[in-house]
Amino acid sequence: MRSYFGFVIFILVIGFIVYVAVASDNFFDFFSFKFRIPISPVAPISTPINDEGSRREPPEKIETEEPPPRVDTQPKVTPPKGFTIEQLSPYYQQIRISSVSRGSYFFDNFTSLALSVYGAGEAIKVSDWRVQSNRGIILSVPRAVSDYNPRILASNEDIILEPGGSVIFYNTESPIRFNLRLNKCTGYLNNIYDFKPDLPKNCPYIDRNEIITFSGRCQSFIMSLSSCRQPTANEVNVFSTEPACRQLFDTLNYGGCYSRYRPAADFFSKEWRVWLGSSFNVVNLDREHDRLLLFDKNGLLVDEYVY
Numbered sequence: 001m002r003s004y005f006g007f008v009i010f011i012l013v014i015g016f017i018v019y020v021a022v023a024s025d026n027f028f029d030f031f032s033f034k035f036r037i038p039i040s041p042v043a044p045i046s047t048p049i050n051d052e053g054s055r056r057e058p059p060e061k062i063e064t065e066e067p068p069p070r071v072d073t074q075p076k077v078t079p080p081k082g083f084t085i086e087q088l089s090p091y092y093q094q095i096r097i098s099s100v101s102r103g104s105y106f107f108d109n110f111t112s113l114a115l116s117v118y119g120a121g122e123a124i125k126v127s128d129w130r131v132q133s134n135r136g137i138i139l140s141v142p143r144a145v146s147d148y149n150p151r152i153l154a155s156n157e158d159i160i161l162e163p164g165g166s167v168i169f170y171n172t173e174s175p176i177r178f179n180l181r182l183n184k185c186t187g188y189l190n191n192i193y194d195f196k197p198d199l200p201k202n203c204p205y206i207d208r209n210e211i212i213t214f215s216g217r218c219q220s221f222i223m224s225l226s227s228c229r230q231p232t233a234n235e236v237n238v239f240s241t242e243p244a245c246r247q248l249f250d251t252l253n254y255g256g257c258y259s260r261y262r263p264a265a266d267f268f269s270k271e272w273r274v275w276l277g278s279s280f281n282v283v284n285l286d287r288e289h290d291r292l293l294l295f296d297k298n299g300l301l302v303d304e305y306v307y
Contacts, residue, residue, distance in 0.1 A: 077092070079301075080293075080301070080304040083301055087300060087301055088300060088301050089295070089296045089298070089300035089301055089302045090300075091120070091124055091296060091302050092300075092301065092302055092303070093118065093119075093302070093303055094117065094118060094119055094120040094124065094302075095115055095116070095117055095118065095120065095124060095126065095161065095294070095302055095303065096115070096116060096118050096294070096302075096303040096305070097113065097114070097115060097131065097292055097294055097303050097305035098114045098115065098116035098166065099112075099113070099114045100112070100113050100114075100285075100292065100305065100307060101113075102285065102287050110170050110171055110172045110196055110197070111170070111171045111280065111282050111285065112168055112169060112170050112171075113131065113138070113139065113168070113169045113280075113292075114166055114167070114168045114169070115141075115161070115166060115167050115169075115294070116165070116166040117161050117162070117163055117164055117165050117166065120161075120163055121163060122163070123160045123161065123162045123163070123165075124160065124161050125158045125159070125160050125161075126141050126159050126160070126161055126167065127141050127142065127143050127158040127159045127297075128140065128141060128297040129141045129294065129295060129296050129297060129302070130294075130295050131292055131293070131294055131295075132292070132293045132295065133284050133285055133286065133290050133291065133292050133293075134286065134290055134291055135283075135284040135285075135286065135290075136281065136284045137281060137284065138280065138281050138282075138284050138285055138292070139169055139276055139279065139280050139281065140279075141159060141167070141169075141274075142156075142159075142179060142274060142276070142279075143156035143157055143158055143159060143179070144156060144157065144159050144178065144179030144180060144181060144272055144273075144274060145157070145178050145179065145180050145181065146160075146181045146268075147181070147183075147268075148180055148181070148183070148186070148258075149258065149262075150254055150255045150258060151255070154178055156178065156179075159179075159181075159272055159274075161270075161272075162270050164270055165270035165271065165272075166270065166271050166272070167271070167272040167273075167274060168271070168272070168273055168274065169274045169275075169276055169280060170196070170197075170273070170274070170275050170276065170280070171276060171277065171278075171280035171282050172196040172275050172277065173275055173277045174195075174275035174277075175193040175194050175195055176189070176193055179272065179273060179274040179275060180272070180273050181268060181269065181271075181272050181273075182199065182200065182268075182269035182271045182272070182273060183258075183267050183268050183269055184202070184203060184204060184257065184261050184264065184266070184267050184269075185203055185254050185257035185258050185261060186199050186200075186254070186269075187199055187200055187201040187202055187203045187227065187228030188203060188228050188230055188252075188253050188254040188257055189254050190228065191228070191229075191230040191253070192230075192254075199273065200269075200271075201226070201227045201228040202227060202228070203227050203228035203257060204257070204261060205227065206222055206223075206225075206248070206252075208223075210248075211248065213244070214242065214244055214245050214248075215242055215245065217239075218239055218242055218244075218245035221235070221238075221239075221245075222245075222248065225252070229252070230252050230253050231249045231252060235249075236249050289306075289307060290306075290307060291304065291305070291306050292304070292305040292306075292307075293305075
């Protein structure tokens, strides 16, 4: 009897298992979950699910742009014919030969050459530089008087060109026997020295408020004077009875102008004048066409000028 009941129970268990297997969508999931049996014939590929139960989309592929190629903004320097990069001066084309005048047989007999600053952000010493043509050396840059005080002995200094500055060389002689940096008052020197060519005449004019108490005749004469014009002795004597007028005339010269305007911040010019005389080798300068080269004190090329 016991064996009979045991057989019935066995049949019922087998039937139940068959029923569950047929009714379940995934027989293996049933056993894996119900009986903790790790049966996974094929691992299903599923989309990740977030905490809220919704499907999480796979992350999008982020495309990063390649950085643009680096562009060299520095201008490429091409050395003049016959030179290499190593032979160029650190001041290459910062100071240039800006003009060359070979004179005229009809109007003058002097030759000039000018150096000017282009793009330099600092002052540059040019003494001991030289200019050379196809025929040979034309000139060497000497020293000059930077601050010409008429009351003390002049002394030479290196020529230093500021940004925007220039120096002009002439093959004439200096009537004051030295080279000069121009200033507000140097135009008065034309009244007593024969410069070839004349120095620029840009002297300060007399302020009208300073002479309004003078006689009308004195005021008219002062206002008629051109820039840097120094009254002659005969003109001064006309106003012998007007001390204030005569006293002002005594300041209309280089010494008086220098004493008055030297403290001004803009007293000095950025222009220098150099008179080389026979040291300016004009014979080495072709009057028709030539190639001029500017070298610094170390013999490195600063500029090329072709005409």
